[in-house]
Structure formats: C-alpha cells, structure tokens
Amino acid sequence: MEIKKHWWKIVCMLLLFYTIMAGFLIEVPRMPILNETIRNLFFHVTMWFSMIVLLLISVINSIRYLSSQNQSHDITASEAVNTGVFFGILGLLTGSVWARYTWGAWWTNDAQLNGAAVTMLAYLAYIVLRNSIEEEQKKARISAVYNIFAFVMMLVFIGVLPRMTDSLHPGKGGNPGFNTYDMDSQLRMVFYPALIGFILLGIWIMQLKIRLKKIENSKQNEATHC
Amino acid sequence: MLLKEIKYLLWQELKLENRQRFAFNGILLYVISTVYVVYISTKGDTQPQTWVSLFWLIMLFASANALQKSFVRENSNRYLYLYTLSSPQGVIISKIIYNGMLTGVVSLLTWLVYSVLMGDAVSNKWLFLCSLWLGNTGIASLFTFISSISSKSSQNSTLVAVLGFPVLLPLLLTLIRLCNASVMGVSVADAQNYLYVLLALTVIIWAMAYLLFPYLWRE
Known part of the structure; x- marks a missing residue:
C-alpha cells in the first residue's frame, strides 16, 4: 500500500477524530433557543454537504456514461447515489431529532426541509427505476438520463426557490442563531475540518462500494461463463 | 426540416386521437368524477386556499393518468417504422x-366543472388563466418526458408517479403560490416574479427533454 495514493484516508480519519472530540468539547457561543444544540452544526449540516458532493459526483459520471457508454461510469454513478442517500438519511435523522427539541416538531413546512424531502424522494425513485429494468445497458442509459434530469430539478428546488421565502433554519429569515457573518470563529475551526472530513468519508465509502460492485460483477460473469 | 417533421408527427397524433376518441372522453370522465368526489367529501364548502390545492391535486392526477400512456399508445412495430x-x-x-x-x-374543462360545483374562488381571472396555461404546459412537458423514461421499464404506471412527483414539486409549489395570489386578487404585475420562475422552469424542462431524449431513444 503506497502512502501516496492513500494519504487522504489518513487525513479523513484525523479530521473526523478531531471533529468528534473538539465538536463536543470546545466552547460554543450561547444563543437563545439553540444553546448547546448548536453543536449539531458539525454533525447535521455536514451530512447535507457530503450528500450534495456525492450526488454531484454521480451526475458527472452519468454524463460521462452517456458520452462514453463505459460501464464503470455507470457503477460509479449508482454507488455515489446509494452512498449519498445514506448520508441524506443520516441528515434527516440528525435534523429531525434536533428540530423536535428546538422547534418542537419532528417535521415542519420549511423550504429547506421540502428541498431535502424532494431530493430523497427523487433519488429513491432513481433506485426504484434501476431495479425495475433488467438489461444492464438499458438500465445504465435510462437511469443516467433520469439522474441528470433529477439533479437539475433538485438544484432549482434547493437553490432558487428557498431564496424567495423565509426559513426557520438558524441564520435564515428572522431566526436566532448564526449566519455566515456572525458564525463564531470557534465554530468555524471545527465546522470546516468536519466538512472536509465527512466529504472524504463519503468518497471513501463510495469507493469501497464501487470495488465491491465490480467484484460482484466479475464473479457473475465468471459464473455465466462456466 | 425539423419543423416539417413536427407538423407531420403532430398531425399523426391528432389523427390517432380522433380514432381513439374514448381515450379523451375517458380523461374527461375521470376529471368530472374526481371533482364530484371532492365535492361530495367537502360538501362544496372550502377555504380559498384549500380550493386551490384541491384543484391542482385533481389536475395533477388527471394529467399523470392521461399522459402516462403517451409512449405506449401505438403498436410498437408501427412506432418503429x-x-x-x-x-x-x-x-x-x-x-x-x-x-x-x-x-x-x-384543464379549462376541469376549471369549468370545478367552479360550477365548488364555487368560483378566483378574483383575478387573468392571473389564474396565465398560471393555468403556463403550469399546464410545464406539467405536460414533464410528464411527457417522464413517461418516455418509464415506458422503457417493466412497471410503467406506478413509475410515472414515483419518478414524476418529486421532480414536479418545484413547479407545483410555484403554481399553488401563484393561484393563491390570484384567489386573493393580486395583480399580474405583483405576481410577476412567480410567473418568471414558472416560465424558467418550463424552459428548463424543455431544454432537458430536448437534450436527453435522443439517449432514451437509441435502442
């Protein structure tokens, strides 16, 4: 194992260790309502960022699949979605437990929550679509098309529409909390490393899943040849 | 060249529709009976906002039902030819x-039947008509594209809803806001922003369909 190829995994581990320790131990600004739950910034918001990065990887690979018809791009695209959906579920869980204790409800009609729900539904639909087509190449092509379409619509939904309404989220609308300007430098010292750490973790999980899938595929091919 | 082709294909579609007139009548009947179900269950007494959302729910399911067959209507050999x-x-x-x-x-007929039974809640007719027309164009384009995706898989009818509804939500949300504005009597100029968003969404759907459909097509 050469260190040159795998250094980023070590970086990922170190950053996550740092995130978990510092995330629970550092002094955080005391905000009304938020109080200590402000630490959820390190574990909830980072999930969504990782998900978006994974979905971006997926859509890029879908575009590459359509232009090259190379099966390995399709495997990357689908495993990136699977990992992204996993991160999305974690984001929903951490978010809704937090919301129960700060907003008083598990789910609210908030622009960002709607965006999250739409994203999850669209990508679960992507997985259903993949399972409903038998033939490998057809499956790859059709799901790539849907992936690109869904990604663009999702960008509109989470990028454009929330700007036209207020949000309950801290730092948005008239809510107590931080925004990009008054986010404490202490918070940033953990938030940015946490962000990079979780994104790297997502990519790492995705790579492992891709390798597993490729082994499965080659085993299946051997079985059919015998 | 493309224009001529489109004109010819459109003509084919219309001829086919004329031959299978029961399909169109089926959609109309679907809409009327759904409106009646809504009328019975709400007793025709709704808040304006509920009025709008029920109307769009009916439209949504009617168009999903009407358009899911748009790529499996003809005999597949004739299609190929x-x-x-x-x-x-x-x-x-x-x-x-x-x-x-x-x-x-x-949608126009639905509006007619719906406002006869449920009462007419709209105070700015022009804004409502504008959003009805723009919204329908968007919904129709989206379902056409989605049904071309789902026609390639084995379980066609459920897949249209599963694939279509999540990506439709941005459009629907804007539409419902616009219609709420038209119910409250907001002028067209004040609701301009939402009209632009609706138009932009429709154009995005067209662009995506235009770019991506050739890949679905290649068999």
Missing part, C-alpha cells in the same frame, strides 16, 4: 406540443 423516418428531437417536441394542447383543453 414511423420513428426510423424521423429524428428524436422531432418526436419529443411534437409529443410535448400535443400533450400540452390536450392537458390545456382538459
């Missing part, structure tokens, strides 16, 4: 135009 002659862009554009016209007619 017809479409070896024309380009995929021509096919998707003509389908979108045709389905837009179809749902346009259906």
